[in-house]
Amino acid sequence: MSELLLNLNSVQKAAVLHREGPLVIFAGAGSGKTRIITTRIAYLINHGVLPWEILAVTFTNKAAEEMRSRAEALVPEAKRSLITTFHSACARWLREFASELGFDNHFSIYDDQDSSRALKQVLKELHPKGDLPTLVAEMRGFLSYIKTAGIFPHEAEQFALDYPQMVPTGGVTVYRLYQEYLAQCNAMDFGDLLLNLLLLLRQNQRVREILSQRYQYIMVDEFQDTNRTQFEIIHHLANRHRNLVVVGDDDQSIYSWRGATPSNIIDFDQTYPDAKRIALEQNYRCTGNIVGAASKLVAYNTKRAPKTLFTEAAAGDAIEVHLEVDGEMEAYWIAERIQSERRTFGFDDIAIFYRTNSQSRSLEEALRRFKIPYTIYGSLEFYERLEIKDMVAYLRLIANESDEISFLRVINVPTRGLGDKAIEQVQQFARQQGIGLMEAVRRLVQAGTPKIGPKLKYFHDLLAALKDDIRSSPLQEAVKILLEALEYPDYLKKKFPDQYTDKIDNIQELAAGMSEYAKRNPEAHLEDWLQAVSLVREDTETASIGGVSLMTLHMAKGLEFRRVYIAGLEDGLLPHKNSMDDPSSLEEERRLLYVGITRAKEKLSLTCARRRRTYNTEMVNPPSRFLREVPQEFIEFTLKAKELFEPQAPSSLHARYVYEDDEEATLEAGAKVYHPTYGPGIIEGFDDHFGQRKAIVRFRDFGYRKIRPSQLHAGSSSGRSP
DNA sequence: GCTATCTAATTTTTT
DNA sequence: ATTAGATAGC
Numbered sequence: 106m107s108e109l110l111l112n113l114n115s116v117q118k119a120a121v122l123h124r125e126g127p128l129v130i131f132a133g134a135g136s137g138k139t140r141i142i143t144t145r146i147a148y149l150i151n152h153g154v155l156p157w158e159i160l161a162v163t164f165t166n167k168a169a170e171e172m173r174s175r176a177e178a179l180v181p182e183a184k185r186s187l188i189t190t191f192h193s194a195c196a197r198w199l200r201e202f203a204s205e206l207g208f209d210n211h212f213s214i215y216d217d218q219d220s221s222r223a224l225k226q227v228l229k230e231l232h233p234k235g236d237l238p239t240l241v242a243e244m245r246g247f248l249s250y251i252k253t254a255g256i257f258p259h260e261a262e263q264f265a266l267d268y269p270q271m272v273p274t275g276g277v278t279v280y281r282l283y284q285e286y287l288a289q290c291n292a293m294d295f296g297d298l299l300l301n302l303l304l305l306l307r308q309n310q311r312v313r314e315i316l317s318q319r320y321q322y323i324m325v326d327e328f329q330d331t332n333r334t335q336f337e338i339i340h341h342l343a344n345r346h347r348n349l350v351v352v353g354d355d356d357q358s359i360y361s362w363r364g365a366t367p368s369n370i371i372d373f374d375q376t377y378p379d380a381k382r383i384a385l386e387q388n389y390r391c392t393g394n395i396v397g398a399a400s401k402l403v404a405y406n407t408k409r410a411p412k413t414l415f416t417e418a419a420a421g422d423a424i425e426v427h428l429e430v431d432g433e434m435e436a437y438w439i440a441e442r443i444q445s446e447r448r449t450f451g452f453d454d455i456a457i458f459y460r461t462n463s464q465s466r467s468l469e470e471a472l473r474r475f476k477i478p479y480t481i482y483g484s485l486e487f488y489e490r491l492e493i494k495d496m497v498a499y500l501r502l503i504a505n506e507s508d509e510i511s512f513l514r515v516i517n518v519p520t521r522g523l524g525d526k527a528i529e530q531v532q533q534f535a536r537q538q539g540i541g542l543m544e545a546v547r548r549l550v551q552a553g554t555p556k557i558g559p560k561l562k563y564f565h566d567l568l569a570a571l572k573d574d575i576r577s578s579p580l581q582e583a584v585k586i587l588l589e590a591l592e593y594p595d596y597l598k599k600k601f602p603d604q605y606t607d608k609i610d611n612i613q614e615l616a617a618g619m620s621e622y623a624k625r626n627p628e629a630h631l632e633d634w635l636q637a638v639s640l641v642r643e644d645t646e647t648a649s650i651g652g653v654s655l656m657t658l659h660m661a662k663g664l665e666f667r668r669v670y671i672a673g674l675e676d677g678l679l680p681h682k683n684s685m686d687d688p689s690s691l692e693e694e695r696r697l698l699y700v701g702i703t704r705a706k707e708k709l710s711l712t713c714a715r716r717r718r719t720y721n722t723e724m725v726n727p728p729s730r731f732l733r734e735v736p737q738e739f740i741e742f743t744l745k746a747k748e749l750f751e752p753q754a755p756s757s758l759h760a761r762y763v764y765e766d767d768e769e770a771t772l773e774a775g776a777k778v779y780h781p782t783y784g785p786g787i788i789e790g791f792d793d794h795f796g797q798r799k800a801i802v803r804f805r806d807f808g809y810r811k812i813r814p815s816q817l818h819a820g821s822s823s824g825r826s827p
Numbered sequence: 828g829c830t831a832t833c834t835a836a837t838t839t840t841t842t
Numbered sequence: 843a844t845t846a847g848a849t850a851g852c
Contacts, residue, residue, distance in 0.1 A: 238835085461838055462839085681838055
């Protein structure tokens with residue numbers, strides 16, 4: 106008996122030992138699913154499977170990294186298996202076969218910001234007078250949806266006929282033009298990495314043969330979050346050997362708004378009728394109370410595969426529920442609590458989760474006041490910072506001169522007299538001649554175009570020199586060469602005098618990361634590094650600081666902490682107000698809380714605030730409806746919460762809170778009101794204005810106003826004429 | 828063409 | 843409050 110299998114329960118063992126054919130594993134939270142995948146990889150390798158015949162895909166770099174290192178710890182050969190994210194696997198295959206699609210294998214990868222800019226270029230030409238920001242926003246949503254659904258431009262027409270409500274006016278044309286523009290730029294957005302690979306697999310028999318032959322054993326983690334495109338890719342890859350194991354938990358599906366279809370896992374056996382099915386329902390992570398609360402909560406969902414998570418662990422501490430007067434006090438309470446428990450839970454053991462990023466500010470302030478170290482995950486992305494984007498854009502343009510989005514970004518950075526007018530002239534010339542922007546620059550320089558000719562020549566020569574210089578130097582020098590050639594520090598100092606040091610530090614960090622990368626991958630070229638930074642976003646600086654972890658509930662998936670706080674359990678925040686009216690969105694909000702709760706190994710606190718300032722207005726939200734769905738037996742109310750919650754009568758929670766006094770009884774948030782001067786509006790919240798209570802009303806025609814409730818009539822029109 | 832000022836928009840966002 | 847992006851004025 107292999108020692109790998111020690112300490113596995115019989116169900117886990119069955120999952121690991123599964124050899125041929127499709128298998129779907131429903132793995133509840135904390136049931137050891139990463140362990141199963143890694144152990145299975147090790148087991149396969151120990152039993153004659155070649156490491157490079159194994160493919161394991163996940164969604165996040167973090168998860169992939171974890172999986173890779175754990176598998177390697179079991180068998181060192183696992184480092185030759187392909188254990189990575191969907192996007193980076195696809196990017197790798199696309200580089201291999203780019204030419205089959207008419208792409209150069211130095212193609213750029215566009216992040217959301219780049220792709221918005223590309224879309225803007227397309228729309229600007231199509232609707233010169235249109236409201237660009239609105240159009241871009243509308244089309245972005247449509248494009249990301251249609252790409253995750255695996256629908257190609259040539260199929261979009263039919264799709265628009267079948268589902269007209271899903272397609273904005275002109276959407277089909279924009280989709281086609283956008284894809285053409287990206288092809289012209291030799292660039293792919295995140296969606297294209299998947300979609301273009303799917304296109305290859307569908308149309309190109311040679312590629313399909315090679316890739317489906319290559320991987321004997323395929324495993325996919327977090328399968329509930331796959332979209333249709335990903336499902337179809339996996340289907341093609343696994344078609345030959347049919348050794349496909351998918352692992353997931355429909356209760357943890359929290360990305361349906363991004364095209365994930367949990368039916369991929371729930372109905373897996375419709376595509377694979379011979380699929381075996383294993384359910385892992387024993388939780389090894391959390392205490393009894395935490396598991397109990399989470400299961401009871403998620404059981405309120407109507408759409409889910411039936412299952413019950415259980416544990417043999419002791420009940421442990423009760424789940425703490427606390428209510429505070431406002432968001433600041435809530436944060437203060439959490440910080441104080443962390444401080445008082447510091448002998449039991451080290452700062453690294455603790456996480457605070459919240460629904461929206463904007464909630465992090467008050468938490469940060471409170472933690473700072475208590476001198477508690479913390480790390481915020483995923484707020485200001487390192488690679489989205491202006492100075493980093495500038496550097497990366499230059500390097501991209503050097504690797505791929507067709508990359509027009511990078512071209513447009515850097516042509517006047519640092520400022521060199523090539524503003525909107527000049528760019529317009531270059532673009533128009535390019536359009537006229539049917540050539541790329543860089544070629545247009547070359548010809549305009551050659552033609553000795555008046556005014557902009559010399560400036561363009563400077564830019565062109567600079568770029569050419571940079572290209573030579575960087576290509577002939579070791580990779581780790583690239584950023585340094587750029588900085589000097591551009592005199593970029595001077596530019597930063599002039600343009601951002603007070604943020605200068607920060608920005609230079611960031612660039613230093615980029616350069617350090619680059620050196621590190623070059624050291625680890627001695628063979629790597631600029632293109633490899635560019636791909637890595639496009640797909641991996643980690644801020645090495647913040648990652649090493651440690652302390653209490655702050656993140657959104659979405660980011661928390663897949664992680665675990667001994668001690669967890671979830672802040673802002675209020676109707677309007679969790680569930681979020683945009684998701685409260687639609688039943689299936691509401692269920693997703695519930696799953697979000699479920700995910701948060703099940704991250705806690707030992708102790709959990711749920712907090713909410715009566716009032717909360719968001720942006721500039723004060724909102725009054727009732728406690729989350731989800732709090733009522735957690736049975737009282739698992740909960741301990743803090744003193745403060747007790748008087749307000751009345752735990753013995755949970756159904757009165759709302760009533761007591763919202764209708765606390767007569768004024769709010771008739772004018773609660775969300776109520777339609779009518780004002781004699783401003784006309785119809787909706788109450789968004791309340792504000793205490795020097796002791797006087799005012800309603801924050803969003804008027805149909807006059808925007809937001811703070812109004813004394815006595816001036817408002819209930820309903821959408823007044824009985825009297827205004 | 829560049830800079831300063833104004834305005835609108837802020838759910839979540841693995842890649 | 844904050845930020846990015848568009849517009850108006852130098």
